[in-house]
Amino acid sequence: MTRFRVLIFLLLALFALPYRAHADELGAIVQQLGADDFDQKAGAVAALGKLGDPQVVRILDALRDGDLYVDVDHHVVFAKPNDDKYDISDPVTGKALGTVGSDKIDQIIVNNRIRSAIDSAMGGLMLFSDKRDDRLSAAQDALKNPSAARIPALQKAIDAERDDAVRGALQRALAASRLTSDDKKQQLEAIATLAGSNDPDVFNLLSQERNGGNLDPAVKTALDSALASIANRQKFIGAAATIFEGLSLGSILLLAAIGLAITFGVMGVINMAHGEMIMLGAYSAYVVQQLFEAVLPPSWFDAYLIVAVPAGFLIAGAVGVLLERTVIRFLYERPLETLLATWGVSLILQQLVRTVFGAPNKAVANPSWMTGGVQIIGGFTVTWNRLVILVFCFVVLGALALLLKRTRFGLHMRAVTQNRDMAAAMGIPTAQIDALTFGLGSGIAGMAGVALSQIGNVSPNLGTIYIIDSFMVVVFGGVGSLLGTLVGAMSLGIVNKLLEPVAGAVLGKVAVLVLIILFIQKRPRGLFALKGRAAEM
Amino acid sequence: MNPKSLLRNFAIATALFAAMATSPAKAEDTIKIGVLHSLSGTMAISESTLKDTVLMMVNDINKKGGLLGKKVEAVVVDPASNWPLFAEKARELLQKDHVAVVFGCWTSVSRKSVLPVFEELNGLLFYPVQYEGEESSNNVFYTGAAPNQQAIPAVEYLMSKEGGDVKRWVLEGTDYVYPRTTNKILRAFLHSKGVTDADIMENYTPFGFSDWQTEVAAIKKFASAGKKTAVVSTINGDANVPFYKELANQGIKATDIPVVAFSVGEEELSGIDTKNLVGHLAAWNYFESVKNPTNTAFIKEWHAFIKNDKRVTNDPMEATYIGFKMWTQAVMQAGTTNVDAVRQAMYGQKVKAPSGFTVVMNTNHHLSKPVMIGEIRADGQFNVVYKTKTTIKADAWSPYLAEDKGKIADWTFPWVCGNCTTAKYKSYQ
Numbered sequence: 004m005t006r007f008r009v010l011i012f013l014l015l016a017l018f019a020l021p022y023r024a025h026a027d028e029l030g031a032i033v034q035q036l037g038a039d040d041f042d043q044k045a046g047a048v049a050a051l052g053k054l055g056d057p058q059v060v061r062i063l064d065a066l067r068d069g070d071l072y073v074d075v076d077h078h079v080v081f082a083k084p085n086d087d088k089y090d091i092s093d094p095v096t097g098k099a100l101g102t103v104g105s106d107k108i109d110q111i112i113v114n115n116r117i118r119s120a121i122d123s124a125m126g127g128l129m130l131f132s133d134k135r136d137d138r139l140s141a142a143q144d145a146l147k148n149p150s151a152a153r154i155p156a157l158q159k160a161i162d163a164e165r166d167d168a169v170r171g172a173l174q175r176a177l178a179a180s181r182l183t184s185d186d187k188k189q190q191l192e193a194i195a196t197l198a199g200s201n202d203p204d205v206f207n208l209l210s211q212e213r214n215g216g217n218l219d220p221a222v223k224t225a226l227d228s229a230l231a232s233i234a235n236r237q238k239f240i241g242a243a244a245t246i247f248e249g250l251s252l253g254s255i256l257l258l259a260a261i262g263l264a265i266t267f268g269v270m271g272v273i274n275m276a277h278g279e280m281i282m283l284g285a286y287s288a289y290v291v292q293q294l295f296e297a298v299l300p301p302s303w304f305d306a307y308l309i310v311a312v313p314a315g316f317l318i319a320g321a322v323g324v325l326l327e328r329t330v331i332r333f334l335y336e337r338p339l340e341t342l343l344a345t346w347g348v349s350l351i352l353q354q355l356v357r358t359v360f361g362a363p364n365k366a367v368a369n370p371s372w373m374t375g376g377v378q379i380i381g382g383f384t385v386t387w388n389r390l391v392i393l394v395f396c397f398v399v400l401g402a403l404a405l406l407l408k409r410t411r412f413g414l415h416m417r418a419v420t421q422n423r424d425m426a427a428a429m430g431i432p433t434a435q436i437d438a439l440t441f442g443l444g445s446g447i448a449g450m451a452g453v454a455l456s457q458i459g460n461v462s463p464n465l466g467t468i469y470i471i472d473s474f475m476v477v478v479f480g481g482v483g484s485l486l487g488t489l490v491g492a493m494s495l496g497i498v499n500k501l502l503e504p505v506a507g508a509v510l511g512k513v514a515v516l517v518l519i520i521l522f523i524q525k526r527p528r529g530l531f532a533l534k535g536r537a538a539e540m
Numbered sequence: 541m542n543p544k545s546l547l548r549n550f551a552i553a554t555a556l557f558a559a560m561a562t563s564p565a566k567a568e569d570t571i572k573i574g575v576l577h578s579l580s581g582t583m584a585i586s587e588s589t590l591k592d593t594v595l596m597m598v599n600d601i602n603k604k605g606g607l608l609g610k611k612v613e614a615v616v617v618d619p620a621s622n623w624p625l626f627a628e629k630a631r632e633l634l635q636k637d638h639v640a641v642v643f644g645c646w647t648s649v650s651r652k653s654v655l656p657v658f659e660e661l662n663g664l665l666f667y668p669v670q671y672e673g674e675e676s677s678n679n680v681f682y683t684g685a686a687p688n689q690q691a692i693p694a695v696e697y698l699m700s701k702e703g704g705d706v707k708r709w710v711l712e713g714t715d716y717v718y719p720r721t722t723n724k725i726l727r728a729f730l731h732s733k734g735v736t737d738a739d740i741m742e743n744y745t746p747f748g749f750s751d752w753q754t755e756v757a758a759i760k761k762f763a764s765a766g767k768k769t770a771v772v773s774t775i776n777g778d779a780n781v782p783f784y785k786e787l788a789n790q791g792i793k794a795t796d797i798p799v800v801a802f803s804v805g806e807e808e809l810s811g812i813d814t815k816n817l818v819g820h821l822a823a824w825n826y827f828e829s830v831k832n833p834t835n836t837a838f839i840k841e842w843h844a845f846i847k848n849d850k851r852v853t854n855d856p857m858e859a860t861y862i863g864f865k866m867w868t869q870a871v872m873q874a875g876t877t878n879v880d881a882v883r884q885a886m887y888g889q890k891v892k893a894p895s896g897f898t899v900v901m902n903t904n905h906h907l908s909k910p911v912m913i914g915e916i917r918a919d920g921q922f923n924v925v926y927k928t929k930t931t932i933k934a935d936a937w938s939p940y941l942a943e944d945k946g947k948i949a950d951w952t953f954p955w956v957c958g959n960c961t962t963a964k965y966k967s968y969q
Contacts, residue, residue, distance in 0.1 A: 041702055041925075069917065114915055114925040115704060115819045119795045147796075203764035211766030241757075248753040255751070354580055362579075362588040364781060364811025369789075374816070376789050386789035389753075459750045459782040460811065464582050468748045468778070503754045508745040509715050 029056050030095045036066060037079040037111060044111075045120045052124025060128055062094050063121050072108040082108055123148050130160040135169060142172035146204055149179035175200055179208055190222050198229035201240060201380050206233050244383045245500050251389040253496025254396040255455065257489060259469040260476035261400060262448030264488040266323075266441055268477050269420050272331055273338050275346040277473060278466025279353060280445040283322055284315035284452020285461045286356060289365045305370040308453070315449035322352075323445020327438045335437075349466065357463045367456040388457045395454055399447060404485060406443075416440050479519050481529030491530055495519075570613040571606075571877055573598070574633035576644025576654070576665075581621025582748070582777065586856070587646045589807060590668060591616060593857045594643045596845040597864040607868055608875065615639055623653045630654040634663045640877035641666065641867055643860060648672060648718045655680070664879045666867060668859035670802060670824070672721035676936040676949035676958030679879075681886060682906045683863040684856065685825050686934035687725050691772070693911040694800045694823035695726060697926050698770045699733065703913075704798060707767040708739045710759050712775060715744040719774035722802070726772060728940040739767065749779040752786040760790070763797050773801040780804055781812050784820075794819025794915070806852035809920040817916045824855040825895055825909040827922045832896035839894075852920075858894050865891045866901055887952060897931050904949035905958070906934030 032054065035047035048066070051059045065071050065081055071094060072082045080100060082089040089108060091100045113121075122144050129141035138160075145153055157177040164170040178196040181189045197205050212218075213226045259281060266274045288311040295307040326348060334341045369388055376386035407413040418426040419436045427433045455465070480491025495515065502511035526532070575594045577587035598614045606612055615637045619626040626645065633639045634657065641664045645651045648671050658665050658679040670685040698706040711726060713719025723742055730740060741762050743755060763769035775783055780803070787799065800821040806828050828839065838861065843849050870885035871877055889901045897910045908931040914922025936949035936958065946961045954965040 110923075112923045112925060114702070114923070115795050115798055116702060118819055122795065203760060207764040207766050209766075210764075214766050244757060245754075248751075248757070251753065252751050357580065357584060357588075362584040363807055364585060364778070366811050366813050368813040369785075374789065376791060378791075384790050386786070388785075388789060458785060460778045462585055462778060462811070464585070464748075464778065467582075468750060499751075500754055504758065507743065508749060508755070512746060 029054060029058060033062060033094055034079050036071060037073040037077060041114060041116060044113075044117055048117060048120040048124050052120075052127060058095060060125060063125055065094065066111065067113060067118060067121050069110055069113065071111045073111060074103070074108050079111070080108065127153070127156055130156060130173075131163070135166055138164070138166075138169050139172055142169060142176050143204070145176035146172065146179050146202075146208070149176070149183050149208070151180060151183055154180050175202065175205060179205070182208070182212060187219050187222060190219075191225055194222070194225045194229050198232055201233065201236055206230065206237070209233070240380055240383045243379075245504075246497065247383075247385060249497030249500035250493060251393055251496070252499055253493035254389075254393040255458070256472055256476050256496055257492035258392065258396045258399065258451040258454055259448075260473040260480075260488055260492055261396075261403065261485075262444045262446075262451060263473045263477050264480075264483075264485060265403075265444035265447065267474070268483045268485075268488070269416070270437070270440055270444070271338075271420075272335075272441070273342045273345065274331075274444075275342060275470065276326065276349040276352060276466075277445075277448055278468070278470035279349045280319040280323060280448035280466070281452040281455060281469055282356065282463065282466040283319045283352070284449030285367070285456040285465055286360065286365070286452075287311060287315040287318045287449065288453040288456040289360075289367050289461050290314075292367055305372060308370050308373070308457070311453045312450055315453040316446040317449075319449025319452065320442040320446030323448075324438050324442035326445070327441035331441065332434065332437060349470075353463045353466070360463075362463065365461040367461050369457055373457060392454050392457065399450060400485065400489060403447065407485070412436075412439065475516075475519060477529075478523065479529055481531035484529075484531040487529055487531030570611045571608070571871075572613050572615050572637055572639045574630075574637065574639035574642035574644065575614050575616045576619060576626065576629055576633065576642050577646065578621040578650075579616075579618040583621040583646055583650075585777065586807065587621075589854075590643070590646070590856055590860050592846060593842075593860045594864065596842060597861065599845060600841065601868060607871055608877075619644075619650070623647075623649050626650045626653045627657050630657045630663070630665075631661070634658070634661045640664070640871075640879075641882070643668070643863060645669070646856070647716075649716065651680070652717075662879055664867075664882065666860075666863035668856050668863055670855065670859075672718045673725075673934075673936055673938055674721060674944070676904050676906070676951075678883070678905075678951055678958060680905060681863060681866070681901065682934070682936075683859040683866075685909060685911075686906055686936065687722055687938060688935045689825060689909055689911055689932050690802055690823045691722050691726055692729055692940075693928065693932070694802070694821070694913060695729065695772060697823075697913050698798065698800060698821075702926065704768055704770065706770040706798075707735070708763070708765065708769040709735065709741070710762055710769065710771040711740065711742045712755065712759070712771055712773050713742075713744050714749070714774065714776040714779060715746055716776070718776070719744065722774050723772075725938045725940055728938075728942075732940060745775070745779060747777065747779065750782045752783045756783075756786045756790050756792070759797065760792065769797050771797060771799040773799050774803065775801070776803045780808055784812055784817055787820075788816030794821075800913075805854035805856075806921060807854045809916065810852055812920075814916055814920045815918050818918050820916050821913055821925075822916070822922060823911065823913050825911060826855045826858040826893070827912055827914045827924055828853045829914070829917075829921045830894070830896055830912070830924060832894070834892055835894040835896065853894070862891050862893050862899055862907070883951075899931060902933060903952045903955075904934070904936045905951060906936055906949075907931075908933045 032047050032050045036044055038044050048063065051063060070081055070083065072080055074080050074091065079094055080091040081094040082091045085102060088102050088104050090102050091108065092098060093100060126141045126144045129137045132138055145157060154177065157173060157180060161170060161173045161177065164173055175197060178193040181193040184190065197209060209226055209230055213230060262280060263274065263277045266272050266277065291311040291314050292307050295304055330344050330348060331341060334344060373388040373391055376384040378384050407417065415431050415436050418431055419433050423433055476492045476495060477488055479495065481487030499511060499515055502514050506514055575591050577591040578584050579588050579591060595614055598612050601607055602611050615633060617629045617633060619629045630642065633642055643666045645654060645667050646669050651667055654665065655677055659677060663679055665680045666683060667680055668683050670690050673686040697703040709730060711723045713723055727740060745755065759771060798819065798821055800823060802823060804822050805824060839853055842851065842853055866886060866889045870882045870889055874881040874885040886901050887903050890898050893899045895910055900908045902908060910931050911928045912924050913926040915925050917923055937944040937947040948955055948960055949958045951958065954963040956964045
């Protein structure tokens with residue numbers, strides 16, 4: 004922070020020597036922030052930005068975060084909550100002014116317009132911040148709000164910049180600012196620089212310029228060809244984005260379906276309560292999150308998800324074992340009764356969760372390492388939560404394949420499902436294996452629930468959203484085949500995402516269902532049909 | 541959660557169901573009111589709160605000595621988010637339990653389902669949710685917002701300098717009657733303001749939609765055409781959480797592309813991590829964050845009743861509050877719970893609402909209410925950034941739709957009609 008301040012001081016010394024003498028002026032403008040009228044507030048914010056006092060960053064930050072209030076005498080004060088009351092202090096000098104009740108002060112309300120004004124007021128100062136992200140966002144802001152007045156500051160920032168990404172953003176911002184000039188040569192140069200970018204903001208800016216009146220014909224042509232070349236590249240980027248979206252949707256379908264691939268695919272139990280196992284996993288994530296918040300220091304919070312995954316597995320798995328021992332084992336070989344009984348169980352579980360946790364959705368926060376995304380290339384952002392889930396689903400699938408193929412339990416499991424009597428004759432405890440297999444399937448559904456809590460709702464109805472998709476994937480991929488589930492989920496995901504922009508989400512979903520029905524007519528056993536005796540079951 | 545407490549909760553739940561099934565034998569000295577909100581199924585998430593709100597109001601009036609010297613007794617039924625079951629349960633409430641009034645319904649489809657029952661049996665329904673309008677029944681009082689009290693002011697706000705001078709519009713909705721009708725009205729309204737079809741994108745997704753990647757990317761693309769763009773969201777229910785999560789993670793900030801929602805309030809936000817949603821908007825007639833004595837008392841009463849200080853209040857709860865207060869005032873004025881008498885007493889009934897305004901029931905069975913626009917805060921509440929100076933009278937029929945030209949809803953003499961172009965009776969001087 005100190006280095007930052009020194010830099011700003013130097014900057015101020017360079018640009019505007021007669022500053023510093025006006026703590027009074029600063030105070031006067033800060034008072035205007037307390038105006039009722041948003042016009043006046045925006046004016047005050049802009050004036051603060053021009054003032055360039057180092058205090059300004061702190062004051063504007065406080066304004067944006069809602070820490071500035073107006074007291075009964077219409078003075079702007081800085082307030083920090085202290086139990087039910089607030090500690091107030093002077094925003095400029097920092098002098099403490101005592102503690103007041105919440106009815107004595109009113110928060111200064113900030114709307115999007117003021118927020119934009121704050122961004123652009125701070126933009127000039129933030130260009131020289133020592134935090135890379137601050138500089139990057141300042142450069143992006145300068146790109147969105149180009150003005151000739153910013154050119155010198157941008158040039159200085161480019162000279163001082165070491166980071167390539169920020170430098171590139173700064174150069175684009177500079178070009179954007181030059182675009183606003185009246186000099187034709189400068190404009191053409193700027194357009195040439197900007198034509199190489201894939202940033203949607205650049206496209207936005209160029210089309211804005213193109214839509215504007217009285218353009219020079221040469222500039223017009225340059226703009227058209229720049230826009231065309233960006234649009235052309237955007238097509239390829241769009242295709243790449245669609246593939247990623249398809250894989251991401253596929254990974255979610257896969258996670259939801261792996262558990263079912265075991266209980267339905269391997270054991271042959273039509274488990275309508277599968278969705279509720281997912282839901283229980285999601286609620287485990289919620290409970291673990293609450294525990295972390297209540298017990299551990301905030302710095303540990305990001306780790307809650309790591310703990311939630313095994314917790315979700317154990318809780319859903321335990322419920323699965325319980326369900327198998329108390330209900331399903333009496334119904335083997337009777338698919339219709341199993342269907343009805345597990346459907347009943349699913350309703351009971353839903354209402355149980357509703358009674359215990361309440362009907363409204365629960366907020367499960369993304370840990371900071373799963374928030375936001377990374378812009379691969381202009382206009383194509385890969386979000387962290389989806390990327391993590393994509394990786395997670397392959398890890399789960401791989402672990403499951405290893406378990407089935409390489410462990411004794413996996414061997415027993417396959418033996419029991421392929422020929423129960425023979426397995427029993429060989430001394431395998433079939434009842435125990437049944438319970439554990441069902442528990443495993445349910446446990447994986449629980450882990451899926453933890454993952455799904457990161458992209459969607461956590462509500463008692465969570466399971467009903469995924470149950471149909473899960474059955475669709477397993478049936479399409481081929482009952483009993485893990486590879487089939489994988490290929491089925493991924494291809495459904497990609498087909499869905501290819502259809503969606505063309506047909507819309509509603510029709511797209513209908514089309515996928517119709518395609519699957521037609522496919523099943525042709526290949527009743529799905530993509531990867533099991534061969535041999537197991538298939539006769 | 542250990543198995544013991546699980547078992548205990550299960551036992552409690554079972555006992556509760558048993559208790560509900562064998563509700564107490566009828567006592568002659570009570571006034572029965574029906575509560576028709578889903579307590580299970582997809583809509584339980586929103587509707588169970590309204591059931592609690594009605595029970596809170598009943599509790600309150602009984603503490604003050606009841607109504608017409610009798611205790612008020614709530615008959616709670618569960619239509620389980622099942623639209624035909626709504627009609628069955630409504631019939632049961634009116635014919636078997638002989639309730640004086642019913643508070644209920646959330647989705648428009650459930651309201652449409654019970655409408656014939658209430659009209660056939662001359663019952664009285666108070667409907668507390670913002671909706672698409674295009675209706676006025678003699679047997680329903682609509683205490684939520686009509687489109688001209690929510691959707692149109694929100695769009696007007698975004699068009700203003702304050703709201704960002706928006707020129708390009710994405711109408712994103714869930715695929716059912718409310719979003720489709722609202723967007724039809726909005727499109728007509730935007731046309732009347734000179735917005736061309738090229739600057740409007742309309743898109744629908746199914747209920748419970750959870751994969752918003754394509755839609756958010758399409759919104760981003762639509763917004764990069766050199767004009768300020770906003771999203772008008774009529775996305776309903778569970779689809780909202782994944783939508784907002786995708787928006788936040790794709791880095792769309794409210795200062796870039798603001799989203800204004802008509803179905804997202806405090807209750808819905810309590811299920812979302814709002815840190816990355818600051819500045820997105822919602823339009824309602826009430827926000828929990830408004831400061832006035834009525835609202836403070838309302839929130840305090842709610843917290844005390846529900847025994848949880850963390851539970852929020854929202855617009856449909858306020859509409860339920862207004863409806864209940866108005867009904868009790870009308871009953872006291874009429875001196876009876878007879879539906880025809882109460883209906884007449886309802887017209888012009890005034891209530892000081894938690895929004896801080898005095899709301900009035902009009903003869904088209906809709907309210908005059910204030911309109912407020914709020915921006916989401918990091919703590920899941922809203923900052924009111926705009927509110928109307930006075931209350932706005934609801935239009936049952938939208939003046940922006942060609943097919944609604946000249947339609948009048950007025951249930952008093954000489955019109956006595958909810959959907960007419962000429963009055964039923966001649967007016968004599």
